[in-house]
Structure formats: structure tokens, C-alpha cells
Amino acid sequence: MTDDAKAFPRLALAGVFGGLFCGYLGLSAAIPVLPGYVRDEFGAGDLAVGLAVTATALTALLTRPVFGGLADRYGPRTVMRFGALAIAAGGLLYFLPAGLVWLIVVRLLLGVGEAALFVAGAVWTVTLAPHDRRGQVIGLYGVAMWGGISLGTALGAALRHFGIDAVWAFCAAAPLVGLALISTVAPQPRVEPTGGGRGLLLKPAVLPGLGLALGAAGYVGLAAFVISALQDRGIDSGVIVLSTFSAVYAGTRFVIGHLPDKLGPRRVASWCGAGEAAGLLIIAWAPNLPVAVAGAVVMGVGFSLLHPSLALMVMNNTDSAQQGAALGAYTSFWDLGLFVWGPATGAIAAGFGYPAVFVVAAVCACAASALAMTIRQAVTSEKAIDR
Incomplete structure (x- = not known):
């Protein structure tokens, strides 16, 4: 192994980036089908559509700092794996025909999973990156996220032609692939947190x-x-x-x-x-x-x-x-x-x-x-x- 390879852990970063990418595939595949699904399945209007689509942002906003602290305390690998599992669970819960309120609850859960996945992966990325390339690697981490969003949205729209269950199945399966990729990366040593703001x-x-x-x-x-x-x-x-x-x-x-x-x-x-x-x-x-x-x-x-x-x-x-x-x-x-x-x-x-x-x-x-x-x-x- 070359000195450059030792300094820049490509395989580890590929596992983290791949886990993030697959998680966002599962998150985003539902976006293009949710508006029609809410209207057709529940007879709801634009307000309900907007709530269903954006509910994830509310729990992500509230829980990102929490999961960042948990990543400091328990290690980013543990928290990122939890995020992938939560997103996969949300995909499975889509299958339950329990009404519009249930769908909103599932979307809120997915926001929790997204917050855990993204923040823990970002912490892990910074930990893995050489000090003089941290900004560059943080940027590439964002590309992996946006790539997952773009491709997931396109795949969700394509899978809709095979029925809504095909979309839900993909929403559950893609994060599990991400979980497997995350699990291939060795955990980082934990550092005891110090005091500070919250x-x-x-x-x-x-x-x-x-x-x-x-x-x-x-x-x-x-x-x-x-x-x-x-x-x-x-x-x-x-x-x-x-x-x-x-x-x-x-x-x-x-x-x-x-x-x-x-x-x-x-x-x-x-x-x-x-x-x-x-x-x-x-x-x-x-x-x-x-x-x-x-x-x-x-x-x-x-x-x-x-x-x-x-x-x-x-x-x-x-x-x-x-x-x-x-x-x-x-x-x-x-x-x-x-x-x-x-x-x-x-x-x-x-x-x-x-x-x-x-x-x-x-x-x-x-x-x-x-x-x-x-x-x-x-x-x-x-x-x-x-x-």
C-alpha cells in the first residue's frame, strides 16, 4: 500500500459514501409518487400533500444535533447504521394501509432516520479524511447525498409503473444495501465528549x-x-x-x-x-x-x-x-x-x-x-x- 493510500482511506470512505447514497435512494424514491398516492388513496388536498412530502424535514431539523452528539458518544458507525435501519423500516411501514395520519407518522420516522444517517456519516467522513483534505471530502460527501436524491427520484417515478408496492419495496431494500456497505467499514475510536452548548x-x-x-x-x-x-x-x-x-x-x-x-x-x-x-x-x-x-x-x-x-x-x-x-x-x-x-x-x-x-x-x-x-x-x- 502506498503512503498516499494510507493517508487517504478510499475504501472506508467508499463504504460511508455508499451507505449514504443508498439511504437517500430509499428516501427519495417515494417523493415523486407521494402526491398522487395521497390524493388517490386518501382523497386529500394540497395541504396534506405538502405535509406528507415535507414531514421528514421537521424531525430532521429537531434531531440532527441529537444524533451528532450520539455519534460523538457512541461512534458514527453505530448511529449511521441506526439511520439506515430506520429508513428501511419506514419503507416497510409504507405497506401498512393505516390511513393518512399513519403515513405522516412514517414520514416523521424517516426524518429521524435521515438525520441519523447524514450527520453520523458526516462526522465519520471528517474523522477519516486527512486534515488537509477535509473540506474537499465534505464536499464529495454532499455529492453522494445529492446523487442519491437525484437517482432515487428518477427510480421512484419509473417503478411507479409497476405499482406502488414496487416503490415501497425499493424504499425498504436500498437502505439495507447501504447498511451492508456501512458495516464493511471498521468503527472509529470514540472520544469522551466534553461540555458545551446543545x-x-x-x-x-x-x-x-x-x-x-x-x-x-x-x-x-x-x-x-x-x-x-x-x-x-x-x-x-x-x-x-x-x-x-x-x-x-x-x-x-x-x-x-x-x-x-x-x-x-x-x-x-x-x-x-x-x-x-x-x-x-x-x-x-x-x-x-x-x-x-x-x-x-x-x-x-x-x-x-x-x-x-x-x-x-x-x-x-x-x-x-x-x-x-x-x-x-x-x-x-x-x-x-x-x-x-x-x-x-x-x-x-x-x-x-x-x-x-x-x-x-x-x-x-x-x-x-x-x-x-x-x-x-x-x-x-x-x-x-x-x-
Whole structure:
């Protein structure tokens, strides 16, 4: 084995990434079929559809910090395996025809599983990664998650043609494959936790978390309104803008995902917020599809590295025994941002028009950029570049 292979545990990370990917396959396969299932099976309306789809976010928001602390105390492998099992159990519970309330309960359980799976895997990833490549590896971990979401959604829609039971079976089976992959990785030594804040108020997570929540405004605005905004200007194929953003988001992490480690996370986070804002402003007033696509490219590059840069800042300012709790608290701000910006962008669009959605999101991205520059980084030889 080469020295590089020893320093960068590819097989271990492949097991963690593969477990996360399969877990999100199972989580996401239900998304495209839930709206029709809720309407057809229960005769329910849009409110029930929205609740069924988003219920996972509520329990994920509330439990991410909890599972981060448990990962610190009992090891990320144990917590991540629990998350995969909880998601698989949720897939099996879909089969029980117990009514709409039961379906919501199952979705809440799946949110618990998602929180455990994601946070524990993130802690494990940081533990496994070489110190000078942690930001890059955190970024690739996010690519594994988004890859699972994208493919799971497509597979769920395809499996619906074979009946709803085929979708539920896949939702149960995919996380079990993930469990097997997770189980191939040796557990990490545990570190006794020290005292500190709890929940969203764990101090090293608060400012980076607020930056992440501000950055989420752009993602919500793009996902919810870019197609309608472009159609309003007589521009078809707005889905190309979304696809471009997704491709650039993933590609950026593969090509320049090392920048937070090399140039310093604070500097890169600040640039990323500015880049996201620039892309949003381009989209806000794009006169044609090529310009809107260019805006998606600029936004995708900026938004892609914002999360790993802010996450690396959290890690740099957190004691090793509390990094799970800190990551859990930090990622909860993403869920909080989605909760806030979902209805807020809808109200902005209704009151001021679609361009205002992207302008407000750009202002939020600039605020995230400015906030990142205020976060003090611990002084070590590895972080001196960011001073």
C-alpha cells in the first residue's frame, strides 16, 4: 500500500459514501409518487400533500444535533447504521394501509432516520479524511447525498409503473444495501465528549449555520420559481437551467473541491456567497435562455462550495469530542432555512413578482458572504492561511 493510500482511506470512505447514497435512494424514491398516492388513496388536498412530502424535514431539523452528539458518544458507525435501519423500516411501514395520519407518522420516522444517517456519516467522513483534505471530502460527501436524491427520484417515478408496492419495496431494500456497505467499514475510536452548548446553539455552529440558512434562499428560489419566472418572459425549457445548476454543483466539487482546504474556508465561503449572488442576479433579469443558463453556472459554482467551506469552519473551531454535535447543529440550519424560505419566497413572488425572489435571495447570499468573514478561525499551522 502506498503512503498516499494510507493517508487517504478510499475504501472506508467508499463504504460511508455508499451507505449514504443508498439511504437517500430509499428516501427519495417515494417523493415523486407521494402526491398522487395521497390524493388517490386518501382523497386529500394540497395541504396534506405538502405535509406528507415535507414531514421528514421537521424531525430532521429537531434531531440532527441529537444524533451528532450520539455519534460523538457512541461512534458514527453505530448511529449511521441506526439511520439506515430506520429508513428501511419506514419503507416497510409504507405497506401498512393505516390511513393518512399513519403515513405522516412514517414520514416523521424517516426524518429521524435521515438525520441519523447524514450527520453520523458526516462526522465519520471528517474523522477519516486527512486534515488537509477535509473540506474537499465534505464536499464529495454532499455529492453522494445529492446523487442519491437525484437517482432515487428518477427510480421512484419509473417503478411507479409497476405499482406502488414496487416503490415501497425499493424504499425498504436500498437502505439495507447501504447498511451492508456501512458495516464493511471498521468503527472509529470514540472520544469522551466534553461540555458545551446543545442543539442549534452550539457556539461554533451558530454563525456558519446562519450563513448556510441565508445561502439556502437562493436554492429555494431557483428550485421553486425559475421555470415559472422564465415562462413569464416567454422563455421555455427552464428545466435546463435547473439541470445546469445541478450538474455544475456536482462538477465543481469534483474539480475545485480542494479550494477550501488550500485557500482557507473563510475566504472561499465569502467568494462563494458573492458568486451565488451574482448568478441569482443574472437569472433575475435574464432576457433569454442562454443568459439564464450562464447565471445557473455562476450560481452553481458559488453555491457548491459554500456548504463545505462553512462546515470546515465549524470543524476548525470545535473540539474533536464535540464535532458530531457541532455538525448536527450546523446542518440543522439548512432545514431551518428551507422552512423559512419556502413560504417566504412564495410570499415575495406573490407580492412583488418573480425577479424579486432572486434579488432577495442575492441579498441573502451577500449577507452570508459578509457573515463568513466575521467568523474567527482557530490559529493553527494548518489554518494560518485563513487568517
